[in-house]
Amino acid sequence: MESNVVLEVCNPEGALAEKGTKLAPRLKTLEGKRIGLVWNGKPNGDVLLKEVGKLIKERFPTAEVVPHRVSFSGRKLPAGELEAVAKDVDAGVFASGD
Amino acid sequence: MAVHVSTLFEKLGQTNAKGLGVPQMGMVIMPHPLEGRNFEETRQQAEDAIDSIISSLTLDADELEAEAAGAEVIKIVGNDYADAYEKFNKLYLEKRWGDGLPLVPPTKEKVDWMLTGTDRDPGEVIVETHPSGRPATVRQIAINAVMAGAIPAYMPVIIAALQAFDKIPWGWGGVSTTSACAPMIIVNGPIAKQLDINGKTNSLGYGWRANGGIGRTLEMIFHCVGGAIPGLSDMSTMGNSHTYTSMVCSENQDVLDDIGWPNYAEELGYDKNANTVHAAIVMCGYNILFPYGLMDNPEALIDDMVRSANPVNQMGYPAGPNKELASVLSTWLLTPENAKVFAKSGWKKSDVRNLWAARASLKNSLPYKEFVKVTGLVKQSMLSESSPAWMKALPDDHPMSVISPDPRHTHIFVTGGAGLEGQYYSAFMSESYSSIVTREIDLPSDWDDVVEKADIKPTPMPKLPW
Numbered sequence: 001m002e003s004n005v006v007l008e009v010c011n012p013e014g015a016l017a018e019k020g021t022k023l024a025p026r027l028k029t030l031e032g033k034r035i036g037l038v039w040n041g042k043p044n045g046d047v048l049l050k051e052v053g054k055l056i057k058e059r060f061p062t063a064e065v066v067p068h069r070v071s072f073s074g075r076k077l078p079a080g081e082l083e084a085v086a087k088d089v090d091a092g093v094f095a096s097g098d
Numbered sequence: 099m100a101v102h103v104s105t106l107f108e109k110l111g112q113t114n115a116k117g118l119g120v121p122q123m124g125m126v127i128m129p130h131p132l133e134g135r136n137f138e139e140t141r142q143q144a145e146d147a148i149d150s151i152i153s154s155l156t157l158d159a160d161e162l163e164a165e166a167a168g169a170e171v172i173k174i175v176g177n178d179y180a181d182a183y184e185k186f187n188k189l190y191l192e193k194r195w196g197d198g199l200p201l202v203p204p205t206k207e208k209v210d211w212m213l214t215g216t217d218r219d220p221g222e223v224i225v226e227t228h229p230s231g232r233p234a235t236v237r238q239i240a241i242n243a244v245m246a247g248a249i250p251a252y253m254p255v256i257i258a259a260l261q262a263f264d265k266i267p268w269g270w271g272g273v274s275t276t277s278a279c280a281p282m283i284i285v286n287g288p289i290a291k292q293l294d295i296n297g298k299t300n301s302l303g304y305g306w307r308a309n310g311g312i313g314r315t316l317e318m319i320f321h322c323v324g325g326a327i328p329g330l331s332d333m334s335t336m337g338n339s340h341t342y343t344s345m346v347c348s349e350n351q352d353v354l355d356d357i358g359w360p361n362y363a364e365e366l367g368y369d370k371n372a373n374t375v376h377a378a379i380v381m382c383g384y385n386i387l388f389p390y391g392l393m394d395n396p397e398a399l400i401d402d403m404v405r406s407a408n409p410v411n412q413m414g415y416p417a418g419p420n421k422e423l424a425s426v427l428s429t430w431l432l433t434p435e436n437a438k439v440f441a442k443s444g445w446k447k448s449d450v451r452n453l454w455a456a457r458a459s460l461k462n463s464l465p466y467k468e469f470v471k472v473t474g475l476v477k478q479s480m481l482s483e484s485s486p487a488w489m490k491a492l493p494d495d496h497p498m499s500v501i502s503p504d505p506r507h508t509h510i511f512v513t514g515g516a517g518l519e520g521q522y523y524s525a526f527m528s529e530s531y532s533s534i535v536t537r538e539i540d541l542p543s544d545w546d547d548v549v550e551k552a553d554i555k556p557t558p559m560p561k562l563p564w
Binding site for chain 2: 016021023035049054
């Protein structure tokens with residue numbers, strides 16, 4: 001006679017907590033807007049963002065592109081760093097390459 | 099906001115976005131790598147991505163459904179226990195809930211048993227893990243501790259280690275990074291002997307349930323709760339075998355007592371009998387072989403340490419301006435015999451630290467012009483448009499060292515058994531990223547009962563001089 005063994009084991013992951021974070025509202029257009037080009041110090045990120053800035057200006061001549069530098073990547077930004085960028089621009093492009 | 103990541107880091111980016119509560123965050127994926135491409139290639143990448151970047155800034159993202167939580171309890175049916183056990187291990191590995199070695203099934207009974215090691219509420223959140231953003235509750239810790247083969251008496255150390263690790267500025271980054279990092283957890287206090295946390299021969303190696311059980315639990319939490327999965331969100335290029343069980347040991351208190359040196363916690367102002375954990379993220383270590391001829395010559399031993407530990411690192415410390423671009427955090431694990439060489443000549447731990455820092459920083463310095471050739475990252479970081487003026491004004495011959503001359507960036511522990519083979523560990527990047535964090539271990543009110551029930555016997559070892 002077969003006798004099955006049932007193991008009831010706990011899920012080791014746990015549940016994701018509700019963060020209540022909302023995505024920032026999108027722009028209708030980049031014309032006339034200040035667009036931050038935010039570099040985290042990773043190699044070539046500044047070169048890439050400079051080129052992105054040129055391309056944005058080609059397509060949206062009245063847009064202003066503003067370089068910003070934040071702390072080196074891989075960790076939470078120090079308090080106030082992101083807020084300082086957000087105060088200065090209407091939208092940002094962050095390069096987080098490797 | 100539009101965030102650009104390279105192809106190989108897409109999953110990590112998505113995991114981070116979910117963990118931050120914005121799974122629909124606009125992410126622009128570019129072919130890996132970004133670093134190392136020439137200007138034309140980088141310019142082409144910008145052209146290829148510009149449409150996606152503009153879309154991310156201007157189009158409304160679709161609302162994604164909230165991530166459905168997995169079942170809390172999973173039923174596994176087998177023909178017999180062996181069959182069920184094998185199916186459990188196969189399933190958990192498929193779900194990436196393991197480290198490749200067999201797991202102990204976390205049944206409700208075993209988890210309740212593990213929770214007897216703490217009097218904290220099972221629902222208490224100890225830390226928020228990364229990259230997943232999931233909370234590590236006491237209960238989740240207990241589940242992972244069961245899987246790792248720990249016992250209830252280890253729970254206070256595991257919890258304290260996790261709390262300390264969480265405060266390392268780049269600790270969670272060390273779990274996902276491309277670098278071969280591993281956590282180092284060193285214990286001081288009477289708890290080390292109570293739990294038989296090895297601090298003598300093979301202290302960082304195998305053979306002790308406490309060392310392995312505490313460390314493996316931490317790694318399980320990183321994988322299962324934190325979501326660090328090799329190739330998806332743990333991007334370590336080659337990995338590090340220390341990430342099976344972290345690196346857990348105690349200091350050799352018997353030797354420290356013998357030579358009159360304070361333990362690490364005492365140096366920080368704790369009582370000698372305080373139970374503490376010290377957590378760090380370190381790169382692969384160097385095994386240093388010191389010649390026996392230096393036994394009576396502490397200065398020569400320092401010079402040998404300086405010669406031996408000569409890592410090439412990405413960052414540098416410009417001598418003089420006292421500005422931390424990034425300096426290598428130096429962690430020395432001295433053997434009892436290393437420590438005795440210094441102590442015999444009347445040297446204190448602080449004497450070792452001061453002379454090491456001064457000589458190592460000089461010996462390992464290069465003129466700035468040479469340094470930036472060797473470490474391209476430094477050149478880019480230091481010479482870009484947005485770098486501070488003082489950085490760009492450093493003269494070509496300015497000495498740049500990979501090792502900080504500030505003795506506060508050098509940490510010394512005494513551990514291990516017979517022999518002269520100390521170990522040197524550099525931590526990735528600077529003190530502000532990779533500091534050693536100390537936490538006192540909170541014990542439950544019925545700690546004596548917990549220890550008694552654990553019935554821990556010291557692992558049999560030959561009689562040693564200490």
